[in-house]
Amino acid sequence: MPILLSISVVPPILYMIWFRNSERYEREPWGSVWKMFLWGGVAGVILALIFEVFVQSLFSESAFATVLGPALFMSVIVAPLVEEFTKPLGLRFVRSQINELEDGLIYGAAAGLGFAATENIVYVLHSVAEGGFSAGIMTGVVRAVSSTLLHGSATAITGYGLSMVIVGKKSFGKVIGCFLAAALMHGVFNLTLELQMRYEFSALFALILVTLFTISTAFFVRNRIKRLDKDTGEERVS
Template sequence: MLAIALIVALSILPSVLYMVWFRNSEKYERERWRPLIGIFLWGAFGGVALALILEVILEELLPLDAVDSLVYPGFFIAAVIAPIIEEFAKPLGLRFVRREINEVEDGLIYGAAAGLGFAAIESLGYSLSSGIPVAILRAVISTPVHAGMAALTGYGMALVLVKKRSGWVLMGCYVCAVVIHGISNFFIGWAGSSEKVGIILASIAIELAAVIGLVVFVRKRIKRLDSKRPYLSPAGRLLPRAAGAGGTSRVLLCEQVGCGASGRG
C-alpha cells in the first residue's frame, strides 16, 4: 500500500509542482487557476484518452510489422507514431481556453500545463506496472519533457492568436515538438532494449540534456516575454487582470486609453 501511495505521489506531485512553477514565472498578469487546472485535467484525461484511441486506430490501419522492429522492438510506434499523436492530443485542449491566451507567454504556460497533466497519468500507468524506480525516472525525465514539448506547440498557438502569425508557425512548433519527442522516445527505447552500459549512459545523458534544455527555454521565454510588457499604471501600480469586451484585457485597455493610479480610466 505504501509503495502504491509513493508511486501516485511521484507520478502526480512533480507535474503539479512544475505547473505552479511555470505559472509563477510570470510576474505580471498571472494565469487564473481555474482554466489552468482545466487544461491540466484535459491533458490528464482528454489528451490521454484521445492519444490512446488514435494510437490503437493507427496500429490497426498501418502495416507496422515490417518497420516496428527495425531498430528495436516497438521502435516505430514509440519514436514515430506516439510523438505525432501525443503532441497533437496534448495541446488540443488549448482551444477551450483561447480567450485566456492574450499574451504569447500564456501559450507556453497553458501548453506546459496540458503536457504535465498528460505526463502525470502516463507516468502513473507505467509506474503502477513497473514499480518505484520507473516512477522516479519518469518524474525526473518524462514529466518535464512532456511539459516542454507541449509548451512549444502552445507557444505556436499563442503566436497565431496574439501576434496573428501564419498557421505555418504553429505547424513548425508542432513539428519541433514531434521531433524532440521522437528523439527522446528513440533513446529511451534504445536504452531499454540494450544491455550495453555505454548506450544506456549515453541515452540517459541525452534525455537529461533534453530536460534541461526544454525547461530552461520555457521558463526563460516566459520571463522574457513577461518582462517586455510591464503591466503597470503610469503611477507604477500593478494593474489587475480583468477581461473586457471581446476578451481584451483591462491592461491592454489601460494602455490604449491611459489609466490613473487606481487602474481606472
C-alpha cells in the same frame, strides 16, 4: 499506494506551478491552468490511445513500419506525433485567456504535465507489478526528471505556436512548425531510450542524456516565458 500516487502526480503539479509562476505580470488564472492540466491527464490520454490504436492498425504492415520494427515505429514515429497532437487540443477551451505570447507556453505546459501525471501512474504501477515497491519508486523518480519534463516542454512549444497565431497574428504555419518541433523533441527522446534497449549500451548514460535534454528544454521554456513576460510588462509601463 499514496506514496506511489504522490511520486507520480506531485512532480507534474510542482512543475506546472513553476511554469505558471514564471510570469510576473498578469499571471494566468489557476482555474484555466488546472483545466488544461486535467485535459491533458484525461482527454489527452484517452484521445492519444484511440488515435495510436487507429494509426497502428492502418500502418502496422507498411514498408516503413516493417523496416523500423513495430516497437520503434510506434515509439519514435506514432506516439510523438499523436501525443503532441492530442495534448494541446484542449487549448481551444482557454483561447480567450491567451492574450500574451507566453500564455500559450504556460497552458501548453500544463496540458503536457497533466498527460505526464496519468502516464506516470500507469508506468509506476506497472513497475510495481513487475519488480515490487522499490521498482515503482525508482520509476517515479526517473520519470520526474525525464519524461515528465519532456511532456510539459514539448506541448508548451506547440502552445507557443498557437499564441503566436492568436496574439502575434502569425499564420497557422507557426502552429504546424511548433507542433513538428515538439514531435521531433519527443521522438528524439524516445529514440534514445529505444536504442539503449536495442543495443544494450549503458542505461545510466542514456538516462543522463535524456535528463540533460529534458532539463535544458524545461529551462528554455521557462526562460522564454520570463523574457516574453518582461517585454510585455515593460511595454505596459512605458
